Amino acid sequence: MKFGNHCVVIEKRDGVIRGFPEGFFQSSVTLARGTKKDCEVWKNVCGSWEDILNSTLGTFHLGRKDGDAILQGELFADGQRHAKKMLRNHVLLLDIDTGTTVLEAMERLWELGWMGLIWTTHSNGTMKTEIAESKFLPWLKKKNLVANTPATIQTAIVQYLREVHRYTESILYTAEFVAKGIGEKGMEYRVSHAPLPKLRVLLVLSEPYEFETMASSQANRIEGWKEGYGAVADKFGFAWDTSCDDPARLMYTPRIAKGTKVGEGNAEIILIAGERISLETILTARGAETPDNPFSAYAGAP
Numbered sequence: 001m002k003f004g005n006h007c008v009v010i011e012k013r014d015g016v017i018r019g020f021p022e023g024f025f026q027s028s029v030t031l032a033r034g035t036k037k038d039c040e041v042w043k044n045v046c047g048s049w050e051d052i053l054n055s056t057l058g059t060f061h062l063g064r065k066d067g068d069a070i071l072q073g074e075l076f077a078d079g080q081r082h083a084k085k086m087l088r089n090h091v092l093l094l095d096i097d098t099g100t101t102v103l104e105a106m107e108r109l110w111e112l113g114w115m116g117l118i119w120t121t122h123s124n125g126t127m128k129t130e131i132a133e134s135k136f137l138p139w140l141k142k143k144n145l146v147a148n149t150p151a152t153i154q155t156a157i158v159q160y161l162r163e164v165h166r167y168t169e170s171i172l173y174t175a176e177f178v179a180k181g182i183g184e185k186g187m188e189y190r191v192s193h194a195p196l197p198k199l200r201v202l203l204v205l206s207e208p209y210e211f212e213t214m215a216s217s218q219a220n221r222i223e224g225w226k227e228g229y230g231a232v233a234d235k236f237g238f239a240w241d242t243s244c245d246d247p248a249r250l251m252y253t254p255r256i257a258k259g260t261k262v263g264e265g266n267a268e269i270i271l272i273a274g275e276r277i278s279l280e281t282i283l284t285a286r287g288a289e290t291p292d293n294p295f296s297a298y299a300g301a302p
Contacts, residue, residue, distance in 0.1 A: 003050070003271065004058020006254070006262050007117075011273040013110050018273040020115060024204075025050040029090045032071040032081065037250065042081045044074045053271070057117060057202070060256045060267055065122040069250040073208070081248040083222055088208040092232055092277070093251045094201040095241040097121070099168030101197045102268050108237055114203060115274035119254045120267050121198040129161070129196070133180075133187035136160060153177050157191055166239035171196055200251050203232065206276040211247065222247055228279035231286045 001009045011018055030046040047055075061068070071081060073089030096105065102118060109116040139160055140147055147156035154177045161167045161175055174194040181190065209228070211221045226245040233240040243249075256267050 003053035004055075004269070006060050006267075007053060007058035007269045007271055009271045009273070010106065010110075018110075018113075020273050021276060024115075025053075030074040031090065032073070032075045032078075034069050034071075034081070034250065036066045037069065039069075040080060041078055042071065042075060043078045053117075056253050057119070058254075058269060058271075060119075060254045060260075060262055060269065062258055063255055064257075065252065065255065067255055068253045070253060071248060071250055073247075076212075081250065083247045084218065086211050086247045088210045088212075089225065089247060090205055090208050092203045092205060092229060092279075093244070093249065094199075094203070094233055094236060095244045095249075095251070096201060096238055097196070097198045097241065098166045098239040099171040099196060100199060100238040102199060102270060105199055105201060105238070106270055106272060109201075109272045109274065112235070113274050114272070114277055116272045117202040117269070118272070119200050119269045121200060122252065122255045122257065124198045124267060125195040126198070127192060127195055128178075129165070129175075129191045129193065130183055131157065131160065131189040131191065132185060133189065135164075136189055139164065150177065153180075153189070157189060161191070167193075167196075168239070170194065201236070202251075204276045206278045209279060228283045231283045232277060232279065234286070235282055 001011070003009070026048055028046055028048050029052070030044050031052075032042040033045050034042040056068070056070075071086075072091050072093050074087050075081065075085050076087040077085075079085065102120065105116075105118050109118075136157075140156060143159075145152075145156050145159075147153045157177050158172055158175050162172055167175070171193050174192075176192050178190045178192050181188065183190075209225055211218060211225070213221060216224075225247045229245040230242075233245075254267075254269055256262065260267050262268075
């Protein structure tokens with residue numbers, strides 16, 4: 001089984017063989033697509049999973065980072081992306097830029113029995129992080145910290161990266177404050193560190209998540225998505241970008257810069273065999289441990 005030019009399909013690990021849901025690759029899905037982050041007109045595109053993997057998600061395309069992107073579902077009509085314009089979501093996309101490796105993500109998907117597509121991002125393996133002064137100084141004030149010497153800045157930056165960026169300890173151990181200077185977005189603190197893995201993980205929903213229902217308000221459905229997204233991300237078990245629970249969050253399709261090596265340990269696209277995920281099941285299971293499970297408030301889920 002092969003899709004695109006770079007997708008590696010994993011159906012066997014440690015002597016265990018798994019397949020994909022019957023008829024999955026021939027089934028159709030509609031995802032809104034845009035040509036860049038600030039695209040004014042996002043268009044719903046319908047196709048089979050086989051076609052999407054072969055044409056878009058199974059191959060790294062050369063180009064700048066800000067290029068083709070997808071949403072997690074379809075808009076009610078072509079146009080600008082916004083949470084209130086989402087009609088339904090078919091997939092859940094996780095943004096993991098904290099140091100988790102491809103192998104760790106693969107092993108966790110296999111352990112959970114989830115089908116998932118993993119790809120490394122355009123900036124995968126970067127050895128630098130820029131921290132905006134406009135974000136760092138308010139955080140220092142909130143924490144009642146002083147950082148005005150190289151030593152105190154170093155200590156504060158490591159703490160900031162741990163708490164705000166949620167970097168793994170293996171990355172934090174190598175983090176080093178380099179300089180402070182003006183960058184593209186203003187004053188910033190520049191930090192060097194070991195190569196930082198950056199991944200995207202696409203999970204397919206067992207049923208579409210509808211934002212338009214008779215039984216519940218749109219606001220409740222949006223909050224239900226955010227709660228379900230968080231439950232899935234937490235169960236996956238790695239630090240994740242909490243801003244990504246926006247129903248209209250975009251993800252860039254696999255892209256690499258000229259000269260980037262493709263293959264194990266470099267730029268990778270991995271498709272793991274398994275089952276689709278159920279938001280309701282995962283959220284209800286978490287509710288058994290946390291009394292404030294709100295899923296019942298979001299009635300009307302398919």
